[in-house]
Amino acid sequence: MMNDHDHDYDLIMRMAQGESFDAAAGAEAEACSECAADLAAQRVALEALAMFHDASDASLTELESARLMRDLDRELGHRRTEVARAPARRERRWSWAPAFGVAAVLLALLLVAPALNLLGGSTEDSGGDFDVALDSTADEAATTAAPAEEDMTAAAEAPEALVESTLAAAADGAGTDFDVTAIRNGLVEVLQLLEDAGGDPARVASTLGTIDFYSFARSAPLDACEEEGALAVEGDVESRTLGDLVLDDSGRLFTVTAHTLSTGDLALVAHDRVTCEVIAVAP
Amino acid sequence: MSDRSTDIALVERYVAGDLQAFDDLVRRHQDRVFGVCLRMLRDRDAALDAMQDTFVTLFRKADRYKAEAAFTTWLYRVTVNVCYDHLRRQQRRKTEALPETADPADPRAEDLYAAADVRPAIQSALDSIAPEFRAAVVLVDLQGLSLEMAAEALGAPVGTVKSRVFRGRRLLADTLGNLRVPPQHQSDEHQRE
Numbered sequence: 001m002m003n004d005h006d007h008d009y010d011l012i013m014r015m016a017q018g019e020s021f022d023a024a025a026g027a028e029a030e031a032c033s034e035c036a037a038d039l040a041a042q043r044v045a046l047e048a049l050a051m052f053h054d055a056s057d058a059s060l061t062e063l064e065s066a067r068l069m070r071d072l073d074r075e076l077g078h079r080r081t082e083v084a085r086a087p088a089r090r091e092r093r094w095s096w097a098p099a100f101g102v103a104a105v106l107l108a109l110l111l112v113a114p115a116l117n118l119l120g121g122s123t124e125d126s127g128g129d130f131d132v133a134l135d136s137t138a139d140e141a142a143t144t145a146a147p148a149e150e151d152m153t154a155a156a157e158a159p160e161a162l163v164e165s166t167l168a169a170a171a172d173g174a175g176t177d178f179d180v181t182a183i184r185n186g187l188v189e190v191l192q193l194l195e196d197a198g199g200d201p202a203r204v205a206s207t208l209g210t211i212d213f214y215s216f217a218r219s220a221p222l223d224a225c226e227e228e229g230a231l232a233v234e235g236d237v238e239s240r241t242l243g244d245l246v247l248d249d250s251g252r253l254f255t256v257t258a259h260t261l262s263t264g265d266l267a268l269v270a271h272d273r274v275t276c277e278v279i280a281v282a283p
Numbered sequence: 284m285s286d287r288s289t290d291i292a293l294v295e296r297y298v299a300g301d302l303q304a305f306d307d308l309v310r311r312h313q314d315r316v317f318g319v320c321l322r323m324l325r326d327r328d329a330a331l332d333a334m335q336d337t338f339v340t341l342f343r344k345a346d347r348y349k350a351e352a353a354f355t356t357w358l359y360r361v362t363v364n365v366c367y368d369h370l371r372r373q374q375r376r377k378t379e380a381l382p383e384t385a386d387p388a389d390p391r392a393e394d395l396y397a398a399a400d401v402r403p404a405i406q407s408a409l410d411s412i413a414p415e416f417r418a419a420v421v422l423v424d425l426q427g428l429s430l431e432m433a434a435e436a437l438g439a440p441v442g443t444v445k446s447r448v449f450r451g452r453r454l455l456a457d458t459l460g461n462l463r464v465p466p467q468h469q470s471d472e473h474q475r476e
Contacts, residue, residue: 041457
C-alpha cells in the first residue's frame with residue numbers, strides 16, 4: 001500500500017531512532033508495508049552500526065600515535081624540542097617473548113651500528129627510520145670518540161657475569177612490579193643470541209628487516225635519559241640515545257640509551273619515554 | 284574552558300607560530316579523525332595515511348579556519364575531503380573484486396549479529412555504499428554529529444544530509460541482507476531510490 005507518508009523519512013528516522021513522533025502518523029506508517037520495510041531497514045542499519053561504537057579498532061595504538069607524530073615531523077619539517085607532559089600510567093607487566101625479541105633487535109642494532117654509522121662518527125647520512133631519533137643527537141655523536149668496532153666487539157662478548165649486577169640495577173630502577181625473572185631469562189637468551197651472531201653485522205642485519213623497529217621523535221630531553229641511564233649502569237664512560245622502541249606487546253614505547261662502560265662493554269637502558277625513569281638495564 | 288574554546292585557543296596559538304599548539308591539536312583530535320578515516324576507507328594503513336594527510340592540511344591551512352564554526356566541524360570537513368581524495372585514488376588503481384556480502388535471501392542472515400565478530404561484515408557493507416552516503420552515515424551514526432553539524436562538515440544542506448543518512452542506512456541494511464521484507468518490495472525500493 002502506498003500513501004502520502006511513503007517518503008517521510010524524517011518520521012521513519014525518528015521512529016527508528018526511538019525519538020518521539022506523532023502517534024497517529026506512526027501508526028499510519030506501520031500500516032504501510034513500504035514504510036514498515038523502510039523502518040525495519042533503518043533499525044537493522046542502526047543496530048549494525050551500534051556495534052562500531054565500542055570498537056577498539058577505531059582508536060590509534062600508542063605506536064600508531066607516535067608514528068603519526070614522527071611522520072608529521074618529517075612531512076612538515078619541524079622538530080619538537082621539548083614536551084614535558086604528565087607521565088602516562090605505566091604498564092609494568094612485561095610479556096617475555098616480545099621483550100626478548102626487541103631486546104635482541106636492540107643489541108643487533110649495536111652490532112650493525114658501525115655499518116650504519118649510528119654510534120660512532122657522524123649520523124648525517126643515516127636514513128630510514130633512524131633519522132628522527134638520531135638526528136637530534138647527531139652533533140653529540142659526531143664529537144664523541146668511541147670506536148665503533150670496539151663497541152661491536154664489546155657487545156658481542158658481553159660477559160654473563162654482568163647479568164647479576166645489572167639485573168639488580170634493573171630491579172632498582174624499575175620498581176617492584178616487573179617480572180624480573182622473565183627479564184633475567186630474556187637477558188641470558190639475548191647474550192646467547194649475541195654469541196651465536198658472533199658479532200657478524202651482516203647476519204644480524206638480515207634480521208632487522210623482519211622485526212618492527214621504531215625510532216621516533218622523543219618526548220623527554222635527550223640528555224636527561226642519558227644521565228639517568230648512566231646512573232643505572234656502573235662505569236659508564238659514554239652515553240647515547242638510540243631511540244624509542246616497542247619493548248612489549250602493549251605497543252608502548254620506551255626510550256633506550258646505550259652506555260659504553262669503562263670495561264669496554266656496552267649496556268642498554270630502557271626508560272619511560274616521558275620521565276626518563278629507568279625501567280630496565282641490559283645486560 | 285570548553286572543548287570548543289580550547290580548540291580555538293590552540294588554533295590561534297598555532298597560527299601565531301606555536302608549534303606545540305599544533306601538536307596538541309593533533310593529539311586532541313587524532314582518534315576522531317582516525318575513526319572517520321577508518322570507516323570511510325576500511326583499510327587501516329590507508330586510514331593512517333589519510334589521517335596524516337588531514338593533519339598536514341590542518342598544518343598548512345589552519346589559518347583558514349573561522350571560529351564561527353566548531354573546529355571539529357571544520358576538521359571533519361577536511362577529513363572527509365581527504366578521504367574522498369583517497370577513495371578516488373583507490374578507485375583509479377583498484378584491481379580487487381568487491382568484498383563479499385551476505386545474500387539478502389539467506390535466512391542465516393537473521394543470525395548475523397550472533398556471530399562472534401560481524402564488524403568486518405558490517406564494514407564491508409559500509410564500503411559498498413556510495414562515498415557520499417557513507418560519509419553521512421559515518422558522521423551522524425558513528426561520530427554522533429547532529430544533522431546540522433554533519434551538513435556543515437559535508438558542505439550540503441541539512442535536508443540533503445538527512446536524505447543521505449536515510450538512504451545510506453537503507454543501502455547498508457540491504458547489503459547486510461537482513462531486511463525483513465518480501466523480495467518484491469526490495470526491488471521496488473531499489474527502483475525508487
